[in-house]
Amino acid sequence: MRFEESKIGKVFVAKVLESRISADVAPRFKEDIINYVTKGNRTLVLDLSEVTFIDSSGLGALIASLKVIGNDGELMLCGVRDSVASMFKLTRMNKVFRMFPSPEEAAAATL
C-alpha cells in the first residue's frame, strides 16, 4: 500500500494513497499499519480522503490494527468520504472509530 507519512506534533499521520481498500490489499494494509504501531506510533491518524471504496476485509484490517494498538493507544480516521462513511455506519463501526474532518482536528483531539 502507498502512504504519505507526516507528523503533527507527536501524532503520526498516514495518508492512504489508494482509492480502494479491499480484500486483495487488506492483508498488506493491515501489515503496514501494524508496522507503524510497532515502530512506536501508538497514536495514529489515518487519512482516508483519497479512499472511495472499502469492503468488509478493509474494515477488518482496520479493526485488527485497532486491536494491536490496544486500549492505551488510538487509531483515528480523518477525511472519510460519504461512500466510505456509509460502510462504517452500516456495520456500526462509526461508534468504534473516532472520525474527524482533517488530520489537524484529529491531532488536536489527542491533546
Add this chain to the structure above:
Amino acid sequence: MSRVHFVIDSDLGEVALVAMAVNTICVHVGLGEVQANEVELCVAEAVTNAIRHAYHGNTGETVSIAVTTDKDELRIEISESGTPMGVEHVRRLLHGTKSIEAETGDRMLLPEGGRGLQIIHDLMDEVAYTRKDSSNHLLLTKRIGQDRASAASQ
C-alpha cells in the same frame, strides 16, 4: 431486458474491475449514487466470498457474474463451482443476524471478519442462494426507482 455477463478468474485482484463495472451499470439504469455504491459493495463481498470460501483462495477457477436489468429491477447472479456455502452462512445471508456488535465498548472483542454476508443481506432487496448441476448461484436483486433511503443511513 439487457444482460451483461462477466467471467473472471478466482483472483481477488480481479474483483475491483467487475464491482466498478456493476456500479456503472447501476447508475446507467437509474439507481442513485448511494444505491449504486451499495450494489458495488455487495458484488465485491459476494465475489470475494466465492474466491475465498468456495475456492479456498485458489486462483485458476472461474467466477461468473451475470447482470440482468429490466424496467423495475437489476439482478446479479454470481456463480461458481466450488464448495457450497454452509447452512449457518446461508441462514445469515438470507435472514441476517440480530446480534448488534460494537455496543460493548470493548474493542478487543470486535470480530475482524464475518460481516460480508450480513452486508449483502442488509443492502440488497432480495437474496437467494441455490445449488444446481454442481455449481452454486447467488442471486442478488435490487429494485429500481424505489425511493428508499440507504440502509446505512437508517
